[in-house]
Amino acid sequence: MSMRRFMVGGMILILLAGCVFWFYKNSQYQRDDAYNQKMFDVVMAEKMQQLYDQAQNWEQPIRLDVHDKRLYGDYKIMSEFLLNYWMENAEARNLYLRELKAAKWDKFLDVDRLDRDRQQNYVETTQMLADVKMIETSYLQDNSESQQHFLNQARSLSIHPEMKAALLVKINQKQDQRKEYALFNLEQQIYSKAEQMFELLKNHRWQKQEGKISFYDTAQVKQFNQLYQDVLRLNEKIEKIKSQNAQTLEQDVASIAQ
Structure with missing residues (x-):
């Protein structure tokens, strides 16, 4: 009888020890996870600031080390x-x-440049418009392919399902709301205005006067000036969107980390 009580008591001790160990490990995991999440916020804030600073100098390629030894596990992957x-x-x-x-x-x-080019039957300007159209088309296509690539990559990440779900929702939202699309749309409108301005230059008499384009006919003057004012307004909208980028990046990081 005493041996039986001893065995039961031993089993209870083993179970208690197992429970204590589980609670200890679970508590440690929660502490580690909380630390990792906090460090994720710190790392992302630092890296995104570096990225934003580099991106402002668009004439130089971006060089950013995305790795950081302070992170590990799911937060490192994300x-x-x-x-x-x-x-x-x-x-x-x-x-x-x-x-x-x-x-x-x-x-x-x-x-x-335009004054010189019209003496060559606008060969340079015609080629310029063709090149810009090709650049815009290529950018739009490459951008679309890149977004699909990252979406597919996000689906295959080996991270916690809840984190992955939140990440996919955010990426889909950003693809619908990306400011690059708004900028590109405005730039396409500028291209359209440029084409109309070029048609006026090709088909109507004008002269260079005090460093400006001066048409002989008042009707063309009004048309050209209106197109030019439209371009200025579009450029103002572009600059307004650009000024919002830093705040948007900060909001993106904060929402992902939550």
Whole structure:
């Protein structure tokens, strides 16, 4: 009888020890998880600031180390994925701007250039518009493919299901709301205005006067000036969207970490 009580008592002690160990490990896991999440916030804030600072200098390729030894496990995987996602988007945008610069798009309305080019039957400007159209088309296609790639990659991440679900929701939302699309839409409108301005330049007499384009006919003056004012307004909208980028990035990081 005493042996039986001893065996039962031993089993109870083993069960109690197992419970204590489980509670200890679970408590330790929760503490580690809380620390990891807090460190995720710190790392992401630092890295995103570095990314934002580099992205402002669009003439230089972005170089960002997405790895950080302070993170591990699911938070490390998610951090590296998000940083790669935002870095690729920012670099794609900057590459697009560099290609526009190489096509001399910023010189489209340069009066001296236009004055020289009309003597060559506008060969340079015609090629410029064709190049810019191709750059825009390529950017839109590459951007669409990149978004699908990252979405597929997010689905295959080996992280906690709840974290993955939140990540996928956020990525889908950002694809619908991305400011790059708003910027690109405005830039396409500017391209359309530029085409209309070019048609006026090709088909109507004008002269370079005091560093400006001056049409002989008042009707063309009004048309051209209206198009130019439209371009200025579109550029103002573009600058307004750009000024919101830093705040948007901070909100994105905060919402992912929650």
